[in-house]
Amino acid sequence: MMRSILLDNTVRCVIVAFMALACIGLVLPNWILNNTMFGLARGLAVLGLLLLWRTGLISLGHSLYFGLGAYAVALLEKHTGSTDIILRLVIALTVAGVIGFFLGFVLRHYRGIFFAMLSLAFSMVLYGVLVKTEALGSTDGFSVSQTTFLGWQPASKYPLFLSIIAICIVAIIGVQFYLRSAIGYLTTSVRDNEIRVEYLGYSVARAVHIKYIISAALAGVSGALIAMSLGQVDPDSMVNWTVSGELVFITIMSGPGSVVAPFIGSITFEFLRTFAFEWAPHAWQLIVGGTLLGIIFALPEGLWSLIQRLWTKKGKVL
Amino acid sequence: MNNDLILRVRDLHKSFAGIIAANNINLDVANGEIIGIIGANGAGKTVFVNMVTGYLKPTSGLIEFDGDEITGINPRDITRTGACRSFQISQVFMTMTVLENLLVAVSLARQDLKSLLKPLYSDERINECEQIMRRYNLTEHRDKITNTLSQGVRKLLDIAMAVVSKPKLLLLDEPTSGVSSEEKFDLMDLVVNALKEQGTTVLFVEHDMEVVRRYVDRILAFYQGEIICDAPPDVALNDSKVIEYVLGESRKSTYENEQTVRAGYA
Amino acid sequence: MQTAITVFLDGMTYASYLFIVSVGLTIVFGVMKILNVAHGGFYAWGAYSAAYAIGLAAELGFPDWFAFILIGLSSMFVGIVLGVLVERLILRKLYEHEEVIVILATFGLFLVLEDFILLVFGVNPYFAYQPMVFLGSVEMGGIFRDVYSLTLLGLAAFVAFACWYVLNCTKWGKILSTVIYDREISLAIGIDVKAVFVWTFVVGTMLGALGGAYIAPTISVAPGIGIDIIVLSFAVVVIGGMGSIPGALIGALMVGNLRAIAVHKFPEFELFVIFAVMAAVLMVRPEGLFAPAKIRRI
Numbered sequence A: 001m002m003r004s005i006l007l008d009n010t011v012r013c014v015i016v017a018f019m020a021l022a023c024i025g026l027v028l029p030n031w032i033l034n035n036t037m038f039g040l041a042r043g044l045a046v047l048g049l050l051l052l053w054r055t056g057l058i059s060l061g062h063s064l065y066f067g068l069g070a071y072a073v074a075l076l077e078k079h080t081g082s083t084d085i086i087l088r089l090v091i092a093l094t095v096a097g098v099i100g101f102f103l104g105f106v107l108r109h110y111r112g113i114f115f116a117m118l119s120l121a122f123s124m125v126l127y128g129v130l131v132k133t134e135a136l137g138s139t140d141g142f143s144v145s146q147t148t149f150l151g152w153q154p155a156s157k158y159p160l161f162l163s164i165i166a167i168c169i170v171a172i173i174g175v176q177f178y179l180r181s182a183i184g185y186l187t188t189s190v191r192d193n194e195i196r197v198e199y200l201g202y203s204v205a206r207a208v209h210i211k212y213i214i215s216a217a218l219a220g221v222s223g224a225l226i227a228m229s230l231g232q233v234d235p236d237s238m239v240n241w242t243v244s245g246e247l248v249f250i251t252i253m254s255g256p257g258s259v260v261a262p263f264i265g266s267i268t269f270e271f272l273r274t275f276a277f278e279w280a281p282h283a284w285q286l287i288v289g290g291t292l293l294g295i296i297f298a299l300p301e302g303l304w305s306l307i308q309r310l311w312t313k314k315g316k317v318l
Numbered sequence B: 001m002n003n004d005l006i007l008r009v010r011d012l013h014k015s016f017a018g019i020i021a022a023n024n025i026n027l028d029v030a031n032g033e034i035i036g037i038i039g040a041n042g043a044g045k046t047v048f049v050n051m052v053t054g055y056l057k058p059t060s061g062l063i064e065f066d067g068d069e070i071t072g073i074n075p076r077d078i079t080r081t082g083a084c085r086s087f088q089i090s091q092v093f094m095t096m097t098v099l100e101n102l103l104v105a106v107s108l109a110r111q112d113l114k115s116l117l118k119p120l121y122s123d124e125r126i127n128e129c130e131q132i133m134r135r136y137n138l139t140e141h142r143d144k145i146t147n148t149l150s151q152g153v154r155k156l157l158d159i160a161m162a163v164v165s166k167p168k169l170l171l172l173d174e175p176t177s178g179v180s181s182e183e184k185f186d187l188m189d190l191v192v193n194a195l196k197e198q199g200t201t202v203l204f205v206e207h208d209m210e211v212v213r214r215y216v217d218r219i220l221a222f223y224q225g226e227i228i229c230d231a232p233p234d235v236a237l238n239d240s241k242v243i244e245y246v247l248g249e250s251r252k253s254t255y256e257n258e259q260t261v262r263a264g265y266a
Numbered sequence C: 001m002q003t004a005i006t007v008f009l010d011g012m013t014y015a016s017y018l019f020i021v022s023v024g025l026t027i028v029f030g031v032m033k034i035l036n037v038a039h040g041g042f043y044a045w046g047a048y049s050a051a052y053a054i055g056l057a058a059e060l061g062f063p064d065w066f067a068f069i070l071i072g073l074s075s076m077f078v079g080i081v082l083g084v085l086v087e088r089l090i091l092r093k094l095y096e097h098e099e100v101i102v103i104l105a106t107f108g109l110f111l112v113l114e115d116f117i118l119l120v121f122g123v124n125p126y127f128a129y130q131p132m133v134f135l136g137s138v139e140m141g142g143i144f145r146d147v148y149s150l151t152l153l154g155l156a157a158f159v160a161f162a163c164w165y166v167l168n169c170t171k172w173g174k175i176l177s178t179v180i181y182d183r184e185i186s187l188a189i190g191i192d193v194k195a196v197f198v199w200t201f202v203v204g205t206m207l208g209a210l211g212g213a214y215i216a217p218t219i220s221v222a223p224g225i226g227i228d229i230i231v232l233s234f235a236v237v238v239i240g241g242m243g244s245i246p247g248a249l250i251g252a253l254m255v256g257n258l259r260a261i262a263v264h265k266f267p268e269f270e271l272f273v274i275f276a277v278m279a280a281v282l283m284v285r286p287e288g289l290f291a292p293a294k295i296r297r298i
Helices: A002-007 A009-025 A030-054 A063-080 A085-107 A112-132 A158-180 A182-192 A194-199 A204-230 A241-254 A261-279 A284-298 A302-313 B045-052 B075-081 B098-110 B113-117 B123-135 B151-163 B181-198 B209-215 B240-265 C002-032 C039-059 C066-089 C099-121 C130-135 C147-169 C171-181 C183-188 C193-218 C225-240 C245-265 C267-284
Strands: B005-016 B019-030 B034-039 B060-065 B083-085 B169-173 B201-205 B218-223 B226-231 C137-140 C143-146
Touching (some): A009 A158, A030 A182, A030 A241, A030 A261, A063 A112, A085 A158, A112 C267, A182 A204, A194 A204, A241 A284, A241 A302, A261 A284, B034 B181, B098 B123, B098 B151, B123 B151, B226 B240, C002 C147, C039 C066, C039 C225, C130 C147, C171 C183, C171 C193, C225 C267, C245 C267
Antiparallel strands (some): B005 B019, B218 B226
């Protein structure tokens, strides 16, 4: 099974592309390196949302898991002093996964606008708690120290960059493996016809629940990595509803076509935001919002469809 | 317990907010029988099919399938015990190809985790699906997205998907509705022959009496939620109550005419 | 006792203001099936244009009472200009899209409106205290309240009555009910659904802007004021039932009073309690406390 997944075209392209990125990373100026790191890290959460979107679900509350991952890192450091990357990631993954598992029992019965609203409510509950609790950092949040690797504290951000690349590769392979499997194909099946899935003898609720847990765990890891790259956590840029909106925005912008799309979309978003902020500090939201509207109208299948079109024109078929 | 009995229904009753949709339904179905369910619109045929397959929960009564009680169990579990169904409006995955539809059906039919985690496209599974497609004349549509197909082909796919798990009992809800009259017999020939080969017991809801007469061993006629006649086709289609309540006046005259014509030929 | 009265008055004031904003949101959802995130942007636009106009009028030497007229005018201005523009240019093209995609489009619109404010009004906060000063304050059982925030209760009552009257006693109301019930049938019997949508959206936008305009004199009108109000009105609308006007009233009363109690007694639960109630309502009765039962669960 592992062999067949390594033979997969997308996976091979991803591995080559990421290796190249890792090499280029050595010579990239700091700001580009930073943006790429944020883009890749956020891409993980978007990858999770892509799974849900392919089922026809949009969560307006994934900042819940994003925030849980980020705060897990900060609180781990505050209470135990540990800054180790493995410990940070494991705890973020576990917290987000477990909460996703429990909330999944409720959310798996909801669709459409009700799914979106209930997710929103759950994430705003966490926001409400964080903002008003002094022990959890209140509106200021916490600062997060530099990540250590089994006791080694590197001088540059490059090792963290490499770790993010490695995690993204693992996530892409995992999700691709899942989507290729019979249970992963249920993603589209559930969106198309829930009745038929039930009458084939499989529980629609369970299929949705599995996807929900995967997406929660991915968002948790994503939040943790952003916290590590950024060096701080706070409720307004990690947990507020605008964060969820942003994640869904990147999902739509990337398009549902491929597991690589979220990362391309997310890096594009990061640069778009940086440039917009640079050129027009008071109008960057205008540029970002306008882009979103433009994509919904002109590119309903997202950036990925654009890339696909360009590739097929060159005679290569993905 | 009679081993030959596949479905046993006792005193089945269903009412929606005071309106009775099924009343006092008693039925024994033997293994391998092919049964036609007839009745006017609103007579309770689909309600009956829905109750047997778990889409609706009966208000009271008992349904036993293959010796086990399945009353009020959800569709998923009933499917797993081996009673499957097709739908009046075909329920297929509209944005997927015919092959993908069948692949999903085949991999879910296995019911084990290993099969679910295996890549959907495996040679062994594709072979299995190609066999099914050959049997149901779907081969030429293999890679077409289902929402581009005609109603008749979708119906076939719908039935094929219900059959992949080799069910012991299959309920077909109006398999020929929306299918052109030329295609009707071809479709039913295909389906009934394939099912007979598998030894599947079939109950199907049908409005076309020609279709019913040609394939069934036994007819259940529904009127106002009750079975008013349960007999072989020759008896049932001549039953006065069936003629009055199911076939209706206009049908009766054509039917009688046909009978005369046939009698003349004989 | 004094605290009880304070909590009650705070709760009612807050509820009134939430109701005015949320009722606009719920009308748009009920008729057009659009959950409009950009409503927060309309609220902010209402607040900014009213604050700007009041400030300008004061500079030009207009009497203080003139501010009330300006509040009305600026919310009408925002409602008509932005409402028509947004409906014509954007929403009209989205009607056949999935409802979640439409939410996202309105989120994009929200971002655009937020920054558009910065471009037009700049980044510095506005203060339009004139109407508050003009009305002064009263003493009730040892508590001093400014009269202005009490008039908010009256305005909310008026909006509630007007909605009830239009829906139940006019031809307009009948047309609206038909469109809400079935869009296709309305088209078939000759109702100009497009026109109904434009009018509904303008009225909804106007109410959002009115909420912002009326609250403007009591707050500092600064960037980002639309962010919090929109999730709060989502909570109100969801609790009462999306698309239901009495639902918006009940939702606003619940959220307003819960918040007031929390602020005075358990300040750390201020936001938590609102969204916990929202989640609880969605879990127990997803269609909301007041909407006709139509469950989307499978």
